[in-house]
Amino acid sequence: MLHRQKAEKKPKKKHNKLTQRAKRGTLISWGYLSPSLIGVLLFFVLPFFVVIYYSMVDNPINHEFVFLDNFVKVATNKAFQQAAANTMKFSLVAVPLAVILSLLLAMMLDFKIPFRSQFRTFFLSPMMVPVASVILIWQVLFHYNGIVNDFIGLFGADKIDWLKSSHAQVVIVILFLWKNLGYNMILFMAALSSIPRDILEVAILESATQRQIFWYIKIRYLSSTILFVTIMSLINSFKVFREIYLLTGNYPYDTIYMMQHFMNNAFSQLDYQKLSAAAILMALVMVVIIGALFLTENYFGKDVEG
Amino acid sequence: MDDRKNSLKVQSPAEKRARKNSRKKQRRLLVKTALITMFAACFAVLFLMPIVLTVTNSFMSASEISANYGQVFATSDTGGKTYIASKVNLKFIPDMVSFSQYITVLFKSPEYLFKFWNSVILVVPIVIFQLLVAAGASYGFARYRGRLKEIIFFVYIILMLMPYQVTLVPNYLVSEWLNILDTRWAIWLPGIFSPFAVFLLTKYMRRIPESVMEAAQIDGAGEWQIFKSICMPLCKGALCSVAILIFIDYWNMVEQPLILLSDSEMHPLSVFLSKINEGEVGLAFAVATIYMVPPILVFLYGEDYLVEGITYQGGIKG
Numbered sequence: 001m002l003h004r005q006k007a008e009k010k011p012k013k014k015h016n017k018l019t020q021r022a023k024r025g026t027l028i029s030w031g032y033l034s035p036s037l038i039g040v041l042l043f044f045v046l047p048f049f050v051v052i053y054y055s056m057v058d059n060p061i062n063h064e065f066v067f068l069d070n071f072v073k074v075a076t077n078k079a080f081q082q083a084a085a086n087t088m089k090f091s092l093v094a095v096p097l098a099v100i101l102s103l104l105l106a107m108m109l110d111f112k113i114p115f116r117s118q119f120r121t122f123f124l125s126p127m128m129v130p131v132a133s134v135i136l137i138w139q140v141l142f143h144y145n146g147i148v149n150d151f152i153g154l155f156g157a158d159k160i161d162w163l164k165s166s167h168a169q170v171v172i173v174i175l176f177l178w179k180n181l182g183y184n185m186i187l188f189m190a191a192l193s194s195i196p197r198d199i200l201e202v203a204i205l206e207s208a209t210q211r212q213i214f215w216y217i218k219i220r221y222l223s224s225t226i227l228f229v230t231i232m233s234l235i236n237s238f239k240v241f242r243e244i245y246l247l248t249g250n251y252p253y254d255t256i257y258m259m260q261h262f263m264n265n266a267f268s269q270l271d272y273q274k275l276s277a278a279a280i281l282m283a284l285v286m287v288v289i290i291g292a293l294f295l296t297e298n299y300f301g302k303d304v305e306g
Numbered sequence: 307m308d309d310r311k312n313s314l315k316v317q318s319p320a321e322k323r324a325r326k327n328s329r330k331k332q333r334r335l336l337v338k339t340a341l342i343t344m345f346a347a348c349f350a351v352l353f354l355m356p357i358v359l360t361v362t363n364s365f366m367s368a369s370e371i372s373a374n375y376g377q378v379f380a381t382s383d384t385g386g387k388t389y390i391a392s393k394v395n396l397k398f399i400p401d402m403v404s405f406s407q408y409i410t411v412l413f414k415s416p417e418y419l420f421k422f423w424n425s426v427i428l429v430v431p432i433v434i435f436q437l438l439v440a441a442g443a444s445y446g447f448a449r450y451r452g453r454l455k456e457i458i459f460f461v462y463i464i465l466m467l468m469p470y471q472v473t474l475v476p477n478y479l480v481s482e483w484l485n486i487l488d489t490r491w492a493i494w495l496p497g498i499f500s501p502f503a504v505f506l507l508t509k510y511m512r513r514i515p516e517s518v519m520e521a522a523q524i525d526g527a528g529e530w531q532i533f534k535s536i537c538m539p540l541c542k543g544a545l546c547s548v549a550i551l552i553f554i555d556y557w558n559m560v561e562q563p564l565i566l567l568s569d570s571e572m573h574p575l576s577v578f579l580s581k582i583n584e585g586e587v588g589l590a591f592a593v594a595t596i597y598m599v600p601p602i603l604v605f606l607y608g609e610d611y612l613v614e615g616i617t618y619q620g621g622i623k624g
Contacts, residue, residue: 029445039498050476129598191620232619260471
């Protein structure tokens with residue numbers, strides 16, 4: 001009390017005190033931030049500048065500035081082109097499937113079916129299981145004489161050597177979907193449950209059909225989530241190397257030779273120039289994708305939530 | 307009484323139609339629910355099959371495995387000694403339940419347990435210290451916000467979204483510079499400072515109303531007290547979510563050890579499992595099963611936290 005009375009008498013001094021305290025608080029908050037900041041600077045940001053530097057010199061000893069030569073070399077590299085094309089092809093197929101199927105799963109669980117929480121657990125469980133644990137069974141399933149071929153044989157189809165032909169991409173897409181659908185589904189479930197109930201009720205009272213409700217209400221409310229899930233799936237699709245490596249090792253069939261394989265080979269040759277240039281090209285692509293993410297979020301943030 | 311009976315009996319045609327319609331609607335709803343449930347069940351079977359099969363096959367004896375799956379894993383002709391079926395017989399349930407795989411793994415060949423231990427020792431410090439670093443950093447981001455902090459946070463988001471193809475190159479260069487290449491530190495340090503946990507915790511902490519902290523400040527609490535007694539308890543759920551997400555991610559790691567640890571002695575089980583060769587297939591399923599036990603336990607214990615954590619990721623800026 002006494003303190004307050006004093007402060008009222010000298011409002012100017014109180015103001016000073018407040019700004020002083022805020023200044024001190026800001027300083028302390030930077031202190032809390034500093035361990036992480038130093039680590040991120042040291043392990044990610046600063047070396048990235050070194051990467052940029054390496055990408056523009058001819059070799060680490062000579063340090064002769066060659067500007068874009070390394071990029072041209074990488075971009076015209078056959079292996080790099082193939083890796084980029086394969087990665088792109090994979091993403092073009094896997095991402096739309098990942099979005100549509102996970103939306104389907106979420107809608108199914110949104111419908112009042114029995115055992116909903118159990119189903120959610122089941123759909124989410126692949127996310128928890130390490131890929132390394134299931135590749136054995138995957139190899140058994142997709143073997144030339146395996147059960148998948150037996151199954152398609154029932155329909156009169158010819159046997160396919162799944163992992164050692166251009167069909168390997170199909171196997172990888174399936175594995176990717178198996179692993180990632182649960183994650184996307186959770187995002188969609190959260191979005192579906194945030195659609196205001198009264199809007200849906202009004203629509204039903206106005207005798208809107210299910211299809212109309214889906215297209216005109218749900219999709220509209222989900223649009224920002226759909227874009228978010230699409231972009232996250234795209235980013236996750238770049239990580240599919242893990243599955244491919246575990247399934248087929250360092251030298252997979254041509255059609256599933258991905259960007260990370262290229263990087264691994266470059267690492268084993270310790271070709272810093274190639275590595276740096278490839279990493280920067282990749283980073284540029286990512287910046288475009290992330291930019292799209294932010295733009296859509298800004299756009300839809302205003303549109304839907306308001 | 308009579309009046310009421312009459313009113314029940316005599317229905318206007320419109321009422322009758324409405325009743326019929328609603329019954330029809332109910333029946334249709336029932337059929338629809340049944341169909342969707344069946345559909346969901348089919349999906350559930352597909353999702354669970356690889357996991358369940360791995361577990362059930364871990365109870366096969368080694369000879370049964372080489373008989374059924376010999377073709378899949380044989381790299382060369384094994385000679386006429388063992389029987390290998392001409393087809394790959396997928397077994398849902400082994401002919402004879404045996405624990406021989408587990409006995410071999412647990413008591414006779416310690417190298418698998420050693421690799422398992424490798425996984426543990428690589429992952430656990432990352433989970434603990436990334437959480438600690440991130441808790442502080444997220445408090446720093448959430449309090450006294452300013453333009454500079456927003457920019458730095460933006461950089462964190464971009465870093466978080468970068469794939470390994472990009473981040474592993476800087477990590478490698480620093481590890482080389484610090485002379486920690488081929489030691490566990492090369493995995494630990496980039497993991498500990500990974501921006502992921504910072505991002506998620508900051509998003510959560512920004513939802514704590516400013517007034518709560520201001521009230522504490524007026525009551526004379528210092529920053530440390532606010533952090534320790536207000537923010538951390540309020541973030542307990544988020545900390546659990548983040549811990550689970552970090553754990554799954556690193557338990558599954560493949561890229562980092564491949565590049566940063568050239569000594570395969572230190573590789574975690576996740577990398578090692580893919581290199582299991584012909585002679586060891588007899589116990590591979592047991593190893594795979596043992597490897598999924600920790601994340602599955604975490605999952606069963608913390609599914610709700612996991613779901614909450616994923617939901618928080620919905621929307622980057624929050």
